[in-house]
Amino acid sequence: MAAEPASDLEFRAAEPEKGSPRPLRALASGGGSMCLEHTLPGEAAFDYNTISISANYLLERTKHRPAIGIVCGSGLGSLVDHLKEREAFPYEKIPNFPVSTVAGHDGQVVFGLLNGVPVMCMKGRFHSYEGYPLWKTAMPIRVMKLVGVNSVIVTNAAGGINDKYHVGDVMLIKDHINIPGFAGNSPLVGKNDENFGPRFPGMSNAYDKQLRQEAKSVVKEMGIEESVHEGVYVMLGGPSYETVAELRLLRLLGADAVGMSTVAEVVVARHCGMRVFAFSLVTNKCIMEWDSDEEANHEEVIAAANARKHHLQELVGRMAARMAQ
Ligand SMILES: O=P(O)(O)O[C@H]1O[C@H](CO)[C@@H](O)[C@H]1O
Numbered sequence: 001m002a003a004e005p006a007s008d009l010e011f012r013a014a015e016p017e018k019g020s021p022r023p024l025r026a027l028a029s030g031g032g033s034m035c036l037e038h039t040l041p042g043e044a045a046f047d048y049n050t051i052s053i054s055a056n057y058l059l060e061r062t063k064h065r066p067a068i069g070i071v072c073g074s075g076l077g078s079l080v081d082h083l084k085e086r087e088a089f090p091y092e093k094i095p096n097f098p099v100s101t102v103a104g105h106d107g108q109v110v111f112g113l114l115n116g117v118p119v120m121c122m123k124g125r126f127h128s129y130e131g132y133p134l135w136k137t138a139m140p141i142r143v144m145k146l147v148g149v150n151s152v153i154v155t156n157a158a159g160g161i162n163d164k165y166h167v168g169d170v171m172l173i174k175d176h177i178n179i180p181g182f183a184g185n186s187p188l189v190g191k192n193d194e195n196f197g198p199r200f201p202g203m204s205n206a207y208d209k210q211l212r213q214e215a216k217s218v219v220k221e222m223g224i225e226e227s228v229h230e231g232v233y234v235m236l237g238g239p240s241y242e243t244v245a246e247l248r249l250l251r252l253l254g255a256d257a258v259g260m261s262t263v264a265e266v267v268v269a270r271h272c273g274m275r276v277f278a279f280s281l282v283t284n285k286c287i288m289e290w291d292s293d294e295e296a297n298h299e300e301v302i303a304a305a306n307a308r309k310h311h312l313q314e315l316v317g318r319m320a321a322r323m324a325q
């Protein structure tokens with residue numbers, strides 16, 4: 001008699017190509033609430049029709065018709081806790097949607113009114129270190145697009161590389177460095193779907209200048225200029241945090257803050273013509289000295305996000321109101 005699998009997940013080897021190492025796939029064995037898919041790098045991205053199924057599922061169930069989307073970073077799910085007329089959809093109920101597996105990422109699409117403005121929020125995002133290919137980490141952006149969203153607010157928790165940055169500071173993102181992209185790992189790899197955008201999208205104005213100006217004026221209104229900067233975000237794959245040598249290299253490259261998300265979402269949002277406003281909350285100061293005994297950890301990331309949630313809720317709320325004008 002075959003042995004029962006020890007858990008919900010059953011690991012089995014996929015058929016390898018001749019001469020290639022054996023990749024492992026984790027498949028849901030059925031009945032469990034979690035479906036962890038370790039997809040292979042070459043797997044084709046969902047096409048327009050498949051994404052339409054996810055979007056239509058939501059459109060048929062929500063009364064809201066948002067033009068603004070919000071992606072909540074680690075520990076920043078509370079950004080959407082005060083929505084009025086809230087309607088929440090767990091990721092596992094939405095057809096074709098991935099599931100969140102990281103602490104601080106709840107796993108719900110939440111619709112509602114933020115300062116009277118209809119918004120669609122991702123309370124929890126996906127990362128490549130969870131086993132998802134980059135196109136799948138950014139697939140919710142395409143769902144947003146088909147729901148009617150034309151501008152996104154993307155948030156994240158990040159380590160501060162710039163030595164002027166302190167824990168709790170906000171960095172308005174003016175540009176990014178796409179390290180996975182340097183190695184050909186992009187959410188747009190594969191056959192281009194012209195329904196979404198062109199084969200070769202430009203990225204030199206990824207972070208909308210006008211929205212950054214609006215954000216600076218909001219920050220002034222809120223009286224928090226001292227703790228807000230503008231800078232460059234660098235994305236690495238994670239899940240390990242950086243070594244001191246890596247952080248020194250990233251500083252030399254011109255990065256001000258480092259994380260493991262955001263860039264794929266922004267690339268996909270720009271590919272399909274959305275306007276992007278993005279910011280990082282600095283949740284930890286990167287350790288740039290070899291004689292330091294400190295180490296970055298996810299608990300401090302979540303704690304720092306929690307400590308600043310009220311300011312960030314206000315920043316996002318005020319930006320949504322301006323973006324809707
Ligand atoms: O980028 P978000 O999702 O905010 O989270 C950041 O925090 C986690 C590490 O603590 C990583 O997932 C990193 O990317």
Ligand SMILES: Nc1nc2[nH]cnc2c(=O)[nH]1
Binds near residue numbers: 158236258
């Ligand atoms: N890569 C990376 N991601 C983070 N997310 C929050 N802090 C950090 C960090 O220091 N490094």
